[in-house]
Structures are given as C-alpha cells and as structure tokens.
Amino acid sequence: MFPYERLSVRRGPESGLPIIVAIHSTARGPAIGGCRLASYPDWRDGLADALRLSAAMTDKCALAGLPHGGGKTVVVAPPDLSPAGRVAAMHDVGTTIDELGGAYATGPDVGTGPSDMLLIGERTDHVFCRPESAGGSGDSSPATAAGTVAALRALCEFRFGSPDLSRRSFAILGLGRVGAQIARLLPGSHLVVSDIDESKRSLIPGAEWTSPEKCLQADVDVLVPAALGGVLTPAAVPALRCTAVAGPANNQLDAPATAKLLHDRGILWAPDAVVSAGGIIHATAVELRHVPPAEALTLVEAIGDTLGALLRAAAKDGIPPAEVAHRTAANS
Numbered sequence: 001m002f003p004y005e006r007l008s009v010r011r012g013p014e015s016g017l018p019i020i021v022a023i024h025s026t027a028r029g030p031a032i033g034g035c036r037l038a039s040y041p042d043w044r045d046g047l048a049d050a051l052r053l054s055a056a057m058t059d060k061c062a063l064a065g066l067p068h069g070g071g072k073t074v075v076v077a078p079p080d081l082s083p084a085g086r087v088a089a090m091h092d093v094g095t096t097i098d099e100l101g102g103a104y105a106t107g108p109d110v111g112t113g114p115s116d117m118l119l120i121g122e123r124t125d126h127v128f129c130r131p132e133s134a135g136g137s138g139d140s141s142p143a144t145a146a147g148t149v150a151a152l153r154a155l156c157e158f159r160f161g162s163p164d165l166s167r168r169s170f171a172i173l174g175l176g177r178v179g180a181q182i183a184r185l186l187p188g189s190h191l192v193v194s195d196i197d198e199s200k201r202s203l204i205p206g207a208e209w210t211s212p213e214k215c216l217q218a219d220v221d222v223l224v225p226a227a228l229g230g231v232l233t234p235a236a237v238p239a240l241r242c243t244a245v246a247g248p249a250n251n252q253l254d255a256p257a258t259a260k261l262l263h264d265r266g267i268l269w270a271p272d273a274v275v276s277a278g279g280i281i282h283a284t285a286v287e288l289r290h291v292p293p294a295e296a297l298t299l300v301e302a303i304g305d306t307l308g309a310l311l312r313a314a315a316k317d318g319i320p321p322a323e324v325a326h327r328t329a330a331n332s
C-alpha cells in the first residue's frame, strides 16, 4: 500500500526549483511539518527526505498527543541560491500549500526560519512561526532546545540516577539554531562540540571543539545529534563511546533496525520523535489554541515525562525505546 496520503512534486512556477510537499497522514487532524531548504545531489534525494520526514512527523505528533498528522516540505535548492531566488521559492511553497486547502501547514526546518515563513504567508495562511511582530509565534528553535533539555534530564535521571545535567558530559554534533541553544542551556556540564561550519568554533566558550567524526565518537555520557539525520548507521554504532544518545536532529537512525544495534551495545537511544517535539508543541499551542507562551513552555517541558515513561516501559519489556515509541504512535 502507498503509505502517503498525498504527494505534490512540481517545478515552482516562480523559482523553477523542485518544490516537494508530502502529506503522510491526516488521520489525527491536519498535517504539520517544517519546510526544509537544502541542496541535494539529485531532486529525488529531496523527495526521499520529504517522504521519510513526513512519516516521522506523524509519529512525532502522535507521541506528543497533538491533534495533527505528519507532513513535510522540501525545496531542492542550489547552494548559491540568490535572495530573489529564495523569495520566489518561498512563494512557490506558499502557493503549493494553499492549493491543499488546509490539509497541511508548514513551519521552519533546516535552511529556513521565521522570515521565510513570512514569505510563505504572503501566499497562504497555513504557516506557523512567522515573526512575533507579524502575529506568529516566532523562531521554534528555543522551544525545541528547551524540549531537548527536558528530555536530557529525564534520560539522565533514568540512566544515571540524577536529572542534574551539570554532573554529566555531552557531545553536541551541530551548533545551528537548536544545537547552540542546547549548549547554552547546559552550564557546568562538560561539553564537546562540533560543526562542519568552522566559524562556529568560538560560539560556546569553555566547550571542547572537535571534528564531526570525533564528536560522534566522543567518550561522553550523552551524544546529542543536532545537525542532520542519518548519523546512526551500522558502521557508526560500533565506534560510539557514549552511554546514551538524545538530540533534536530528525531521523537520526539510517534505518529502523539500527535501534536494535544500539540496544544490543547497551547504548540508550531516546527516539528523536519524542525529543525534538518542543517546537511544534509550542507553535501549535500558541498559534492554534492561543495558549499563553509561558504555559506553552510547560507543555514543552512535559517531553521529559513522556520520555521517562517510554524509557521505563522499554526497560520493563527489555526492548529498545524505539519499539515502544513506534507501538505507542501506531496505537494512538
């Protein structure tokens, strides 16, 4: 069976770029999921990304208890996209989403931010995280970082017997909008950090800078993937030296079976669908249900309770947390 409800792949009429919108499910409610603007070797790689990421969004919404399904937008862009090309691409995204009649709304993802949402909003109302000055809830990354830190507390309490993060060491792979904020929310912890962008080297004073490869293999309590997905592979798992993995990057596993490899090595992996939900929990609460931002932050911090319950259920059954997450998402 074709597992997606709807797939739109078109050459953007204004930008000429491939504009891909995948709706995985609207069974729980309208689909939501960010807009990724990235370069790919081939547009089909962007399509594969949109399909995988939209399915992951369905799990993410279900695990967070949100009345939404999963969707995703991918714009396949050249690395040297001009400012005018970007405006045209965002307008194409807005037009494409508007034609879906409310079945899907987008927000920021890798390569896009609130100013892009403003451009999308010139063509459709189905967009989250426009700047606060334009009536949106603004950048989603602070809430995603706060949710990740709540998850790290729950994970450390479960694994090390204390939620006190200042007693732990972390390797943060990716110092983008989310990764840098996570690092700043971990004062006192021993931090190893990395990014492919060398200009991030001095971003976190006091942290130990290393290469992405060494960061992945750092001898720390917790590895925090905060760059792109697919970092946990059958080749990477044997070289890991961390005790646990929990981070905001979407789709960290190259394939579902890699969760079992981590489990067999005794490395506790917190499913990214739970850890990374802070941004959508916050944006949907503030923009759709008009929850005051401070209250929305309490909802984001409940990610810790969700993850703690999931880790305990997995331990009780002796199975990887990913299996419990998948089962829970499928049954909700």
Ligand SMILES: NC(=O)c1ccc[n+]([C@@H]2O[C@H](COP(=O)([O-])OP(=O)(O)OC[C@H]3O[C@@H](n4cnc5c(N)ncnc54)[C@H](O)[C@@H]3O)[C@@H](O)[C@H]2O)c1
Residues within 6 Å of the ligand: 108, 109, 110, 111, 140, 141, 142, 144, 173, 174, 175, 176, 177, 178, 179, 194, 195, 196, 197, 212, 226, 227, 228, 229, 248, 249, 250, 276, 277, 279
């Ligand atoms: N922004 C959000 O609210 C949000 C919400 C949920 C999930 N996520 C996920 O979290 C991750 C980070 O998101 P972001 O908004 O911070 O993106 P971002 O684009 O701001 O940051 C990504 C960072 O990763 C770095 N990077 C890319 N490839 C790398 C590699 N191979 N090794 C090391 N560093 C690398 C980039 O240079 C950049 O600094 C993504 O996977 C995203 O899908 C983000």
